[in-house]
Amino acid sequence: MWFVISNRFFSVGLILFSGMLTSCSVQDDIAVDNAWIPEAPPSVSALAGYLDITNHFSNTMTLSGAESAFFKEVVLHQTVVDRETDFARMIEQSTVTIQAGQTLKLNPGGYHLMLLNPRQMINTERLIPIILLFENGYQKKVEFKVRPFRLHLEAN
Amino acid sequence: MNMKFVVVVLLMLLLGMFLGMQMVKKNDATALSINVAPTGGDFVLQSKYGEFDLKDYRGKLVLIYFGYTFCPDICPTNLSHLTQALNELNETELSRIQPIFLSVDPERDSLDHLDNYVKYFHKSLIGVTGDELTIATVAKKFGAAYQKVTGESEGGYLIDHSSFTYLVDQKGQLKESFPHASDPLLMVKTIRNYLNN
Numbered sequence: 001m002w003f004v005i006s007n008r009f010f011s012v013g014l015i016l017f018s019g020m021l022t023s024c025s026v027q028d029d030i031a032v033d034n035a036w037i038p039e040a041p042p043s044v045s046a047l048a049g050y051l052d053i054t055n056h057f058s059n060t061m062t063l064s065g066a067e068s069a070f071f072k073e074v075v076l077h078q079t080v081v082d083r084e085t086d087f088a089r090m091i092e093q094s095t096v097t098i099q100a101g102q103t104l105k106l107n108p109g110g111y112h113l114m115l116l117n118p119r120q121m122i123n124t125e126r127l128i129p130i131i132l133l134f135e136n137g138y139q140k141k142v143e144f145k146v147r148p149f150r151l152h153l154e155a156n
Numbered sequence: 157m158n159m160k161f162v163v164v165v166l167l168m169l170l171l172g173m174f175l176g177m178q179m180v181k182k183n184d185a186t187a188l189s190i191n192v193a194p195t196g197g198d199f200v201l202q203s204k205y206g207e208f209d210l211k212d213y214r215g216k217l218v219l220i221y222f223g224y225t226f227c228p229d230i231c232p233t234n235l236s237h238l239t240q241a242l243n244e245l246n247e248t249e250l251s252r253i254q255p256i257f258l259s260v261d262p263e264r265d266s267l268d269h270l271d272n273y274v275k276y277f278h279k280s281l282i283g284v285t286g287d288e289l290t291i292a293t294v295a296k297k298f299g300a301a302y303q304k305v306t307g308e309s310e311g312g313y314l315i316d317h318s319s320f321t322y323l324v325d326q327k328g329q330l331k332e333s334f335p336h337a338s339d340p341l342l343m344v345k346t347i348r349n350y351l352n353n
Contacts, residue, residue: 038232041276043269048228072246075307079229081319086335087301088230089316111336115228148301149236153340 019081029056030132037115038108038149039124046123049074049113049130049144050106055098061094062135063104070128074119079109090114095135108152122146164320194299196322196330201258201284201294208256208284210328211277217253218324219351222300222317224261225273228321231257233337235277238321240340241347242278250280255277259285260295260302261315298330325350 035051055061063070066074088109096111098104106112113130122128127143134140198210210218221238223231238255245253257274259265262285265273268294272284285291295302295318302317319336323346334343 038236040232041273043272044225046226046228048232077229078210081230083299083335084317086314086320086333088319088336090227090229090305090314092307108229112229149232150240153236153240 011047030054030061030134030138031056032132032140032142035130035142035144036152037122037128037144037146038152039146040122042121045117047115047118048108049115049128050108051144052103052105052141053098053132053140054103055100058100060100061098061138063098064094064128064135065112065131067133068115068128068130070118070120070122070130071115072119074130075114075116076111077114078111083111108149124148173210174253192328194333195297196324196328197297198328199290199294199297201286201290203282203284204267205282208282209250210324213254214328215252215326217326217347219253219347220253220258220298220322220324221256222258222260222295222298222302222320224259224315224317225265225269226261227315227317230317230336234319234321235274235281236335237340238343239278241343242280244340244344245347249351253280253347255281257281257283258291258294259283260317261293262286262288262291279321299333323350 017034031054033052033054035049037047037049040047049066053063063076065076068074076096078093079088080091080097093111094102096104104111115130124146126146128146130142130144132140132142162285200207200209202208219238221234223234225231229330235257242250242253242255256320257270259270265283265285267283267285270285274281274283286294300320300322302315303315305314306312307314320333321338321343323332323334324329325331332346334346
């Protein structure tokens with residue numbers, strides 16, 4: 001009898017504990033949204049990756065790079081367009097910080113992942129895994145969907 | 157005495173370095189200067205289909221974008237906006253327009269590669285390029301600027317560049333400059349105004 005009760009308590013405790021773990025992992029995490037790669041001609045050797053990265057940790061997180069088996073190199077970049085002259089510069093970023101609770105948006109014409117020398121065909125609707133690397137060793141695997149740029153324009 | 161001599165030499169060296177840096181800065185600024193009142197003008201470049209002579213397109217609206225196919229962000233964005241605008245036009249309107257992607261990277265953009273690239277965006281786009289001197293002359297006419305930037309990544313160099321899409325009217329006159337990521341519907345409206353005049 002005692003064994004049955006304690007076993008029930010143990011089961012309930014286990015469920016509650018796993019629930020707590022789950023909620024912790026949701027809160028203390030990096031959340032990503034809208035990860036996409038604009039489809040491009042098969043012959044191009046440089047593509048871009050875009051996404052929203054939200055920092056749910058209580059401390060600032062510093063994005064320091066990314067890697068993917070699908071590309072020879074992934075580089076963090078920021079495009080800066082001078083609104084007066086319309087001159088666009090692409091500036092390599094070694095790190096980008098995301099304050100606690102804030103969202104970093106990687107969008108066309110702004111921050112983006114430069115995806116160099118694809119090792120495989122980057123077909124439309126394909127999911128491309130890319131790992132975001134943070135300065136403190138934290139990693140986040142993200143699946144980017146390849147889709148026409150047109151959909152981005154229609155959504156905005 | 158010797159000490160004074162060393163100090164003087166050091167001061168002269170510092171002055172020389174300072175003047176040298178100023179000259180380098182001045183040269184950079186010149187390379188990046190953008191003509192505020194571009195006039196446009198005729199040019200002859202190469203495409204996969206042979207010589208591209210702007211004079212041959214009198215009677216058509218010509219849309220020109222300066223870029224390069226290795227560009228991962230700005231060029232695809234602007235070409236997609238242009239494509240979206242072109243897709244809004246009917247076949248008759250399209251037949252009176254010639255959109256052009258002018259590569260400022262002839263070193264990497266072969267004519268075949270350029271053609272494959274632009275046709276992916278829109279069937280009517282023509283990819284053109286030429287030798288460095290001719291490209292620089294054309295860019296100056298249109299007030300477009302570009303500068304090669306050597307990076308540390310695998311991809312080699314990048315090219316910072318103007319992101320206007322230029323509209324040349326049926327008489328070969330430069331009339332409009334659509335800024336980066338212009339609203340496709342506003343582009344359509346402007347294009348139709350020129351088609352109807």
